[in-house]
Amino acid sequence: MSVDILNCDATAEAARPSAAAAPKEGDVLGRIGNLETRLARSAREIDAAQAVRYRVFVEEMKAQLPADAMRRERDFDAYDAFCDHLLVLDRSIEGDAEDQIVGTYRLLRQDVAMANGGFYSASEFAIDELIARHPDKRFMELGRSCVLPQYRTKRTVELLWQGNWAYALKxxxxxxxxxxxxxxxxxxxxxLALSFLYHSVLAKNEWAVGALPHLARDMDLMPAEGVNPKKALMALPPLIKGYLRLGAMVGSSAVVDQAFNTTDVLIVLPISSISDRYLNYYGADAGRFAS
Structure with missing residues (x-):
């Protein structure tokens, strides 16, 4: 499954999940069947989410994390201490909540980012320029998305998005x-896939954003007339297809992350761009959890 991953060195102190990151009660953001999405409530749950991230990023995708992270078998960085951690839990699994975590997203609001040195994605993309064009808007960063292989289903993705939407509303x-x-x-x-994104859903005008110049890699690798949209959609990772269904746009250049063995693109999703169909689908239920 496509994931949001950047490598960021962290000290051992920053690696420890902070109790200050634990949210208040009332943090359940959605339910579908035996699956529930909510924010992490404790340092132990954040640690368990980091373990899930390690399983996906290192054991499955062969990322190379800093030595301390590899030793501890946790994917962590300094941002974990002040981000909110959205979890998907399978309540049918016996054990504590930490044993039930099957997916996670890391959420960072603009006010929190500005108080702690900026957004995580700014190490690859020109986020500051994008935000400067929208002084009246409040941005939210989605990061470190991953789901265990056996849970990579439409239902899990829908639940993650219900959680993201309810959190954004709240x-x-x-x-x-x-x-x-x-x-x-x-x-x-x-x-094929990168050229399709470039020609079809490029973020333009006030939403335009690219990679930092010294990291930028071209996405315009094929002429528009040579791109077969059906084949291109089939070649997109599931997470990116999910973003596009919600009305997302994509930045103009990519970044290669050697440590995580990935090619990264930036997704931009104004709330106002989410199609009515999905707004109604997620909004009706998410609204129950957003107050």
Whole structure:
């Protein structure tokens, strides 16, 4: 499954999940069957989410994390201490909540980011320029998305999005953004999909955003007339297809992340762009959890 991943060095102190990150009660954001999505409530749950991230990023996708993270078998960085951690739990699994975590997203609101040195994605993309054009809007970053292989179903993705939507409603967000990744460090191997994104859903005008110049890799790898949309959609990672169904746009250039063995693109999703069909689908139920 496509994931949002960047490598960020962290000290051992920053690696420890902070109790201050634990949200208040009333943090359940959605339910579908035996699956529930809510925010992490404790340092132990954040640690368990980091373990899930390690299983996906390192054991499955062969990322190379800093030595301390590899030793502890946890994917962590300094941002974990002040981000909110959205979890998907399978309540049918016996044990504590930590044993039930099957997916996670990391959420960072603009006010929190500005108080702690900025957004995570700004190490790859020109986020500051994007935000400067929208002084009246409140941005929210989605990151570190991952789901265990056996739970990569439409239902789990819908629940994650219900959680993201309810969280955005609760905090009055205007737009979401975050990295999404293709496997491997050779953009040319994804020429069809990247070119489709560039020609079809490019973020333009006030929403235009690219990679930092020294990291930017071209996405315009095929002429528009040479792109077969049906085949291109089939070549997109599931997470990116989910973003597009909600009305997302994509930045103009990609970034290769050697440590995580990925090619990253930036997704931009103004709340106002979410199609009515999905707004109604998620909004009706998410609204129950957003107050």
């Amino acid at each position: 905090h009055g967000m205007s737009a979401m953004f975050g990295c999404a990744s293709f496997p491997g460090v050779h953009p040319e191997s994804h020429a």
